[in-house]
Amino acid sequence: MPDAEIIAVGSELLTPQRLDTNSLYLTDQLNALGVEVVRKTVVGDDRERLVDTIRGAMARSQIVVLTGGLGPTEDDLTRDAVADALGRSLEFSRILCDQLEERFRRFGRKMAEINKRQAYLVSGAEPLANDRGTAPGQWIEQDGVALMLLPGPPSELKPMFERECLPRLEKRLPPQVIRLRQLRCVGIPESDLDQLISPVYKQYPTLATTILAVSGEIHVHLRARSARAEDAEEVVEEAFGRIDALLGDRVYSRNGDSLEKVVGDLLRARHAKLSVAESITGGLLGGRITAVPSASDFFLGGFQTYSNEMKTRLLGVADELIADHSAVSEPVAKAMAAGAKARTGSDYALSLTGYAGPEGAQVGLVFVGLASPEGVEARRVQLPGDRERIRIFSTNTALDLLRRKLAAEISSAA
Amino acid sequence: MPDAEIIAVGSELLTPQRLDTNSLYLTDQLNALGVEVVRKTVVGDDRERLVDTIRGAMARSQIVVLTGGLGPTEDDLTRDAVADALGRSLEFSRILCDQLEERFRRFGRKMAEINKRQAYLVSGAEPLANDRGTAPGQWIEQDGVALMLLPGPPSELKPMFERECLPRLEKRLPPQVIRLRQLRCVGIPESDLDQLISPVYKQYPTLATTILAVSGEIHVHLRARSARAEDAEEVVEEAFGRIDALLGDRVYSRNGDSLEKVVGDLLRARHAKLSVAESITGGLLGGRITAVPSASDFFLGGFQTYSNEMKTRLLGVADELIADHSAVSEPVAKAMAAGAKARTGSDYALSLTGYAGPEGAQVGLVFVGLASPEGVEARRVQLPGDRERIRIFSTNTALDLLRRKLAAEISSAA
Numbered sequence: 022m023p024d025a026e027i028i029a030v031g032s033e034l035l036t037p038q039r040l041d042t043n044s045l046y047l048t049d050q051l052n053a054l055g056v057e058v059v060r061k062t063v064v065g066d067d068r069e070r071l072v073d074t075i076r077g078a079m080a081r082s083q084i085v086v087l088t089g090g091l092g093p094t095e096d097d098l099t100r101d102a103v104a105d106a107l108g109r110s111l112e113f114s115r116i117l118c119d120q121l122e123e124r125f126r127r128f129g130r131k132m133a134e135i136n137k138r139q140a141y142l143v144s145g146a147e148p149l150a151n152d153r154g155t156a157p158g159q160w161i162e163q164d165g166v167a168l169m170l171l172p173g174p175p176s177e178l179k180p181m182f183e184r185e186c187l188p189r190l191e192k193r194l195p196p197q198v199i200r201l202r203q204l205r206c207v208g209i210p211e212s213d214l215d216q217l218i219s220p221v222y223k224q225y226p227t228l229a230t231t232i233l234a235v236s237g238e239i240h241v242h243l244r245a246r247s248a249r250a251e252d253a254e255e256v257v258e259e260a261f262g263r264i265d266a267l268l269g270d271r272v273y274s275r276n277g278d279s280l281e282k283v284v285g286d287l288l289r290a291r292h293a294k295l296s297v298a299e300s301i302t303g304g305l306l307g308g309r310i311t312a313v314p315s316a317s318d319f320f321l322g323g324f325q326t327y328s329n330e331m332k333t334r335l336l337g338v339a340d341e342l343i344a345d346h347s348a349v350s351e352p353v354a355k356a357m358a359a360g361a362k363a364r365t366g367s368d369y370a371l372s373l374t375g376y377a378g379p380e381g382a383q384v385g386l387v388f389v390g391l392a393s394p395e396g397v398e399a400r401r402v403q404l405p406g407d408r409e410r411i412r413i414f415s416t417n418t419a420l421d422l423l424r425r426k427l428a429a430e431i432s433s434a435a
Numbered sequence: 436m437p438d439a440e441i442i443a444v445g446s447e448l449l450t451p452q453r454l455d456t457n458s459l460y461l462t463d464q465l466n467a468l469g470v471e472v473v474r475k476t477v478v479g480d481d482r483e484r485l486v487d488t489i490r491g492a493m494a495r496s497q498i499v500v501l502t503g504g505l506g507p508t509e510d511d512l513t514r515d516a517v518a519d520a521l522g523r524s525l526e527f528s529r530i531l532c533d534q535l536e537e538r539f540r541r542f543g544r545k546m547a548e549i550n551k552r553q554a555y556l557v558s559g560a561e562p563l564a565n566d567r568g569t570a571p572g573q574w575i576e577q578d579g580v581a582l583m584l585l586p587g588p589p590s591e592l593k594p595m596f597e598r599e600c601l602p603r604l605e606k607r608l609p610p611q612v613i614r615l616r617q618l619r620c621v622g623i624p625e626s627d628l629d630q631l632i633s634p635v636y637k638q639y640p641t642l643a644t645t646i647l648a649v650s651g652e653i654h655v656h657l658r659a660r661s662a663r664a665e666d667a668e669e670v671v672e673e674a675f676g677r678i679d680a681l682l683g684d685r686v687y688s689r690n691g692d693s694l695e696k697v698v699g700d701l702l703r704a705r706h707a708k709l710s711v712a713e714s715i716t717g718g719l720l721g722g723r724i725t726a727v728p729s730a731s732d733f734f735l736g737g738f739q740t741y742s743n744e745m746k747t748r749l750l751g752v753a754d755e756l757i758a759d760h761s762a763v764s765e766p767v768a769k770a771m772a773a774g775a776k777a778r779t780g781s782d783y784a785l786s787l788t789g790y791a792g793p794e795g796a797q798v799g800l801v802f803v804g805l806a807s808p809e810g811v812e813a814r815r816v817q818l819p820g821d822r823e824r825i826r827i828f829s830t831n832t833a834l835d836l837l838r839r840k841l842a843a844e845i846s847s848a849a
Binding site for chain 2: 032033034035036037038040041042045046048049052057058059060061062063064065067070073074077081092093094095096128129130133134135136153155174176231233297299302303304305306307308309310311312314316317320321322323324325326327328330331334335364365366378379380408409412
């Protein structure tokens with residue numbers, strides 16, 4: 022099996038503030054093909070050093086992935102450095118240039134002269150289409166090495182890798198079957214989850230198990246690899262079934278769907294509408310729910326009641342309730358949810374109130390309210406981390422409370 | 436000034452879950468000495484590849500920092516690889532071994548035989564004391580290159596670097612000063628910005644300029660370096676002043692503050708309160724504004740009016756206005772902003788309505804409304820990218836519209 026190296030290009034990645042995170046995604050993708058990443062390099066916008074790095078990688082590894090440095094400016098040197106390293110020239114592509122101009126036109130802008138730099142291809146390279154940005158990628162084969170030039174922004178790199186590079190790589194690699202399953206959980210710490218499921222996954226020597234903590238959620242990836250599809254499938258399905266049973270109702274997704282997508286689908290299935298009332302999160306919960314395409318099928322809207330006055334004015338939370346219990350309390354969370362439900366006419370309403378810090382003795386204390394056709398309930402949680410984490414975890418807690426409610430209703434109705 | 440390279444050793448750093456973060460700390464420390472990090476490499480526990488990486492780094496750079504691979508197990512290969520790369524032997528140190536045994540005794544444990552591996556020094560190396568763990572570091576000078584072997588755990592690496600490496604580096608380096616400035620802009624594409632300012636920054640050979648596109652914003656970093664503080668300062672300040680003048684009111688921050696922080700500070704300075712009415716963004720704008728600590732000083736709250744009915748019910752947007760112009764229109768954006776201002780009693784209100792896709796002919800069309808004490812205005816933009824980008828860029832557009840409004844009021848009042 023060939024080895025891979027990843028080279029991230031950009032002086033900003035050599036500052037104390039920035040890390041190359043694209044390599045994590047690329048490593049995951051390459052590993053899934055059975056390819057190991059044996060070296061990762063970050064190099065600045067320096068043509069000579071970049072040429073030297075590319076030559077070194079090509080001498081050692083059969084797959085070389087370059088990310089970044091494909092922009093239109095003078096310090097975007099990847100194209101030039103690759104041409105130098107391979108002893109090839111850069112050639113202007115009329116077709117690419119027309120596509121770039123067309124892209125600018127579509128957004129009602131005129132292409133700057135400087136963007137023409139992005140229409141140059143290393144001689145003999147295949148262009149890789151970029152739906153999300155102006156920088157086309159490039160695919161080059163030389164001396165048994167496959168070299169990929171990909172744009173730096175993850176939103177451009179990922180779709181390009183999946184659509185353009187994966188099929189080309191699969192053609193080059195010996196047939197290997199990989200079977201994947203995943204589970205996503207919320208509401209359990211990573212170490213507790215690992216302690217629970219590691220006795221299972223350790224029993225399968227051909228199974229690669231990855232546990233990822235992502236914004237307060239835990240994603241478990243299971244990957245079995247074999248020359249025969251049946252073998253890979255049997256291993257991954259058996260392990261998946263056992264782990265799924267251990268995790269129980271903590272699992273919100275078995276197909277990679279996001280928590281907001283799962284909640285949206287549950288609401289849509291019962292033709293129910295949701296509204297929100299957000300204090301601590303200021304709108305993040307609604308922002309997350311509406312990240313799902315066609316969210317209007319199940320989301321009406323809501324209220325960002327950051328000040329106490331707004332809780333009273335927009336949601337009808339009684340002044341005395343706030344005075345007696347404080348704005349961060351179970352009664353206020355319930356009153357906020359009830360108010361949002363009544364004022365929007367939704368079937369369900371979620372509310373969030375809490376202390377996000379950074380100052381204060383009770384930072385991390387959050388109440389979630391849930392109004393449903395059966396009544397109003399609330400949950401109290403103490404969340405770890407800084408302001409940003411507390412606010413994101415708050416939205417997890419709210420969405421998961423609603424998910425469990427909807428799932429319980431469906432299973433009790435069945 | 437010598438350049439530095441950082442080599443992180445460890446196969447776990449080549450998995451999809453792990454990043455080498457020590458390099459950020461080391462870069463910060465080295466930059467403060469005036470040393471630029473020109474390359475970072477991550478390499479697995481593979482002796483041959485590691486030897487090759489060390490040789491390459493020593494051929495190019497005068498400071499080489501190796502992190503990790505100093506543990507007691509078979510896959511801890513840094514000592515062996517450095518000895519190979521330098522053509523030196525490993526020598527057992529009785530003193531180090533005694534110190535290790537003493538350390539184990541202090542914690543009431545007996546040292547395992549395997550830990551003796553940590554008592555080997557590359558011939559001619561100076562040991563670097565480790566107060567926090569068992570792995571001693573090593574300092575080696577050869578062919579004008581200073582090579583440091585540091586332990587991987589940050590809690591061991593950081594004190595060792597500060598106590599043992601910094602004094603040794605300072606002795607080797609000429610005194611140097613670095614001066615930094617930055618500008619942040621919104622509302623101008625990266626390529627247009629570069630075309631505008633590159634004629635200026637290219638005039639300063641001692642100035643390093645980095646242009647970063649981050650979520651629809653552009654950050655410009657200027658860094659000047661010199662033996663004399665006054666010289667570095669003069670260069671960076673002159674370039675900063677000229678670039679600032681060229682970019683004009685597109686610059687929202689000159690100190691690294693986020694756009695929401697800048698808008699919050701402008702509101703706070705005039706004791707003004709803001710509210711929002713969000714359709715396309717579903718709460719992201721309020722979520723972003725409340726990311727700023729103490730946002731309650733200037734943010735009251737708002738309305739997530741995702742459905743047309745909510746625009747009418749919560750904001751008082753007339754049914755006929757939506758029927759005549761569609762929900763994504765200038766009149767509706769204005770009515771939403773006016774409604775939010777009236778119903779919250781805020782001084783300013785921002786509204787957002789648009790098409791985020793993925794389906795539809797007008798994806799990317801967004802209207803921002805702004806209600807202020809002087810009246811209501813709106814702006815139409817056509818935004819590029821996918822659903823996520825369109826929604827984030829929408830919040831940029833809204834915040835920047837308010838920023839310009841507030842800045843103009845302040846300057847016209849002055």
